[in-house]
Amino acid sequence: MGGLSHDELQQAARDHLLLHFSKQGIDDLLVLERGEGPYVFDTKGDRYVDALSSLFCAQIGYSHGEEMAAAAAAQLTTLAFNTNWATAHPAAIELAQRLAGLAPGDLNRVFFTNGGSESVEAAWKLCREYHLANGQPQRTKAIARDIAYHGVTLGALSFTGVERFKAPFGQAPIDVTHVSNTNSFRGWEGGPVQDEAAFCARLLAEVEDAIVAAGPDEVALIIAEPVQNAGGCLTAPAGYWRGLRELADRYGALLMADEVITGCGRLGEWFGIVREGVTPDLVSLAKGLTSAYAPMGAVVAGERVVAPMAEAGAVFRHGITFGGHPVSAAIALKNIEIFERDGVLENVRALESHLERGLATLRDLPIVGDTRGRGFFWAIELVKDDENATFDQAERDRLVRGFLPGRLREAGIIARADDRGDAVLQIAPPLISDAALLDEIVERLGDVLTDAGAHMGVGTTTGVA
Structure with missing residues (x-):
């Protein structure tokens, strides 16, 4: 590799790298340098569950490099x-x-x-x-x-x-x-x-x-x-x-x-x-x-x-x-x-309903209105009250671009917060994931969304803060 340190990589990225579909010049850019199974590691050595399969791509994870x-x-x-x-x-x-x-x-x-x-x-x-x-x-x-x-x-x-x-x-x-x-x-x-x-x-x-x-x-x-x-x-x-x-x-x-x-x-x-x-x-x-x-x-x-x-x-x-x-x-x-x-396809078929049931438990959280998807491709729609009201643009900016990226990173999980329609959080785990890893993903998402609800004031008597 180039041998640049974490700080040098951050500076070089700010100076030279044009990011895709992202704000440019991000402070503390997530720079991933290694993968293993369903996990990726950044330049500070922190490990993350890649619950998005690197934007729906890394179907079999990161351990087949030699083959x-x-x-x-x-x-x-x-x-x-x-x-x-x-x-x-x-x-x-x-x-x-x-x-x-x-x-x-x-x-x-x-x-x-x-x-x-x-x-x-x-x-x-x-x-x-x-x-x-x-x-x-x-x-x-x-x-x-x-x-x-x-x-x-x-x-x-x-x-x-x-x-x-x-x-x-x-x-x-x-x-x-x-x-x-x-x-x-x-x-x-x-x-x-x-x-x-x-x-x-x-x-x-x-x-x-x-x-x-x-x-x-x-x-x-x-x-x-x-x-x-x-x-x-x-x-x-x-x-x-x-x-x-x-x-x-x-x-x-x-x-x-x-x-x-x-x-x-x-x-x-x-x-x-x-x-x-x-x-x-x-x-x-x-x-x-x-x-x-x-x-x-x-x-x-x-x-x-x-x-x-x-x-x-x-x-x-x-x-x-x-x-x-x-x-x-x-x-x-x-x-x-x-x-x-x-047996990669067989694994997805066998565990689809397990993942669906796990995600469905998140509907108990006030901020979760719906969970939907198929296979290993799922979304959680986020709402602002018991009537499933949608967040307005300012609220989506605060939630999707402001709170969730940092909190997901803190939780050690890569998922996608998006609002091309209403506000959603998406996952697409590697197709090699077992039941224990899927449960871990759901648990971490639950922690993140509990905090997201508190951050947005969802479930309080005063509504969204």
Whole structure:
């Protein structure tokens, strides 16, 4: 390593490092230098439970470095690099074959990228090529969901439904209509949904209305996450995805599952959408594809999407120099091997209900209004009173950006405080976590949220301070 001391690293970061989605020049920046199992260690030697899997990426934790290094070394000493531009290499071909075998239905064609935003952009280009090949160039519009996050490159940002991320960068290059998300805690006149079937019907009717308003022959794509991240792990009502599939088929659009977060084991399946009993036309992957031991993303496309191009021998007018990098592909193959060898998916399935029950006990705290999620992907919605009232902007700033980051760090746990919708605290533990570690995470969260409630005056007779 560079050998800089803790203080030198802090100063160098302030002087030279531009942080992602963060205020710049943070005092006492958390700098992590080592990982072991589900734990990470900072430059002062303090240990933290990584209950966020390093932003939903580190699926198998931090103890497989030697195996991954061996896989990388074998590839580097054989062929360090080759593109997938009119050539290919064995690692990318083998990985594409493996992903096709793991995917549902006819999702058999794989295009590699370097991450999530690139995957969403590549999927949109595949979608456009499909409609062009079918003689429908007018299909240039899309349907996405409110508050949903689909990436930050300008194309992917078009699908993102968080206005404050979009407004500074001008007119979006893709015409996207945003419809309601599936927040059942706030989905019925601001309160919890009482009739799931009616809620589902209303959501689907809104999607259909949006398609009709945009022009049924102009909509190219419907995009959604199996569990929506922004807004706090929003699950869909029963029948929702089957309804989206039916609407896409009826109006000639493609259906895409953005699985950058929910894929690669996070929901206990390689493709989380299988839990909905639906096969989409396109799936985006990233994050857990290599368990973050190397950067990589992918789009997995159905045969019917690719057929018009493949049969005509047409050129797919898109490419990424490092997409499908041999070393990343070799690491992804090793990651799949470890998943299968160590029963990683089986562990998530076995412990999902245990984690759900543990988090549900936090609802006894006055500041907790709801707990929701699937697999190892959960959110806790934070409220200001017994009526589940939401915090206003000043209160969210005080809670989400002011109190929680420092208190979580003090508690030795990494989680995500977020307010792209209402105020939530999210966790996504490494998929190797056992019951004891999950219990420890819940206990630490309980301590943090007890203090958060006191800090905000929740549960007192005077309300929020």
